[in-house]
Amino acid sequence: MNTAPHRAGHVAVIGRPNVGKSTLVNALVGAKVSIVSPRPQTTRHRLLGIATFPEGQLLLVDTPGIHREQKRAMNRLMNRAARGALEGVDAALLVVRAGQWDDEDTLAYDALRDAGLPVVLVVNQVDRITDKTKLLPYLAKVSEGREFAGVHPISALKRSGLEALVKTVLTHVPEQPALYGEDEITDKSQRFLAGELVREQLMRQLGEELPYATTVEIERFVEDGNLLRIGAVIWVERDGQKLIVIGKGGERLREIGMKSRLQMERLFGSKVFLETWVRVREGWSDDEAALRAFGYND
Ligand SMILES: Nc1nc2c(ncn2[C@@H]2O[C@H](COP(=O)(O)OP(=O)(O)O)[C@@H](O)[C@H]2O)c(=O)[nH]1
Ligand SMILES: [Mg+2]
CATH class of the missing domain: 3.30.300.20 (K homology (KH) domain)
Incomplete structure (x- = not known):
């Protein structure tokens, strides 16, 4: 019998363009609430994906990636939306592509830690790594000197590793009843x-x-x-x-x-x-x- 208290909270999904943030949100919600394409900057709006499980509810804040390019008004607005995503969240998922880590990931990690958020590292697209022996040294390297609330290699596309990820994330959101009805999947019309x-x-x-x-x-x-x-x-x-x-x-x-x-x-x-x-x-x-x-x- 499941006696754990019900948990619910907001979780920001952060990471560079094209790592698979929206694919992950859709996989957790179980429906396509956030559009996905092979191109960067597909997501232009902040969007809530509502993922309801027996143990709790995760309100996933999908964001446009954080962009250095500030020239166009569109990019300025997208950056504002990404930063605004941190307001009122209980935890953050930092999504990277397996095998990759660069300065922008470091910047994102630092910003999330400075905001006092538990940061769960989501190493996505592990299905693309053919030589699995490369994964462990990579995970060790990116974890070194950083305090992650969990490190989860997953494939959002193949929906692998998601159960364990959800379990970890739920431990970092407050004990409270569901905030949305169980048939709701997004805050958008x-x-x-x-x-x-x-x-x-x-x-x-x-x-x-x-x-x-x-x-x-x-x-x-x-x-x-x-x-x-x-x-x-x-x-x-x-x-x-x-x-x-x-x-x-x-x-x-x-x-x-x-x-x-x-x-x-x-x-x-x-x-x-x-x-x-x-x-x-x-x-x-x-x-x-x-x-x-x-x-x-x-
Ligand atoms: N092979 C593989 N491709 C993925 C995975 N997750 C996302 N993708 C692909 O990566 C591209 C970008 O995904 P998207 O979710 O739009 O990335 P976002 O910009 O971070 O929201 C799409 O073509 C996805 O199909 C994964 O786990 N494995
Ligand atoms: Mg997206």
Whole structure:
């Protein structure tokens, strides 16, 4: 019988872009609440992933990575969101890619310790390490001179090592009842998530720099019986970009729409009728007012 007291608390998920923070949050929540792509800077907003277990509830604060690049307003806002993530949290997960550790990880560790937080080191992507004998010396090296509340090699993608990680993290959050209902998975609205799922397809399907010049606005979100009618506007910065997003004969936009719709249907558990448009707004990603209008307002 389980007699341990119930625990619940906020946990910041911190680490460099592309180490797998959002993949980890989704794996723990058990649903895709945070979008994932092979590109850095996929996550633009702070988002709460709610992971409910019999022993407790973890409110995972997924963050955009911490970026040195401060030039564009977008990056400034993303950094603000990452730092703001530390307010009111009980513990932090510092996520790194197995085999890697650099100055930015050291900076992040120091900041978390200075904030007085227990820091659990999550060594992700161990499935990519073919020579497992290299793992132990690596773990010893990164732990040296640092006080981690736990060190967990995991694969967020293959969902391995997660049970032990959850057990460790739960010991560092307060004894208290669940803070959200057990069927809740995020603090964001379905409308927001719909926009993110379209953006995920843009990140995945557009080449090179273009994804960073796009954003998505959900213009319509209506429940119509058991159908969701969703209208999404994809904003780009120039006419040429519009042509690329639409593609030859509209092929790319159709593919983006189809994949986004399937993801929405899976996440919302209902049929979705999705319409998409591409519109041009010059320089939106360097314009703080436009960013706020698009919901980047931490
Ligand atoms: N092989 C492998 N890839 C992973 C793992 N976790 C994440 N990835 C991939 O790494 C990329 C970045 O993941 P994401 O979660 O968006 O990283 P974030 O920027 O830290 O949020 C995606 O292509 C993921 O599929 C893992 O455990 N193993
Ligand atoms: Mg992310």
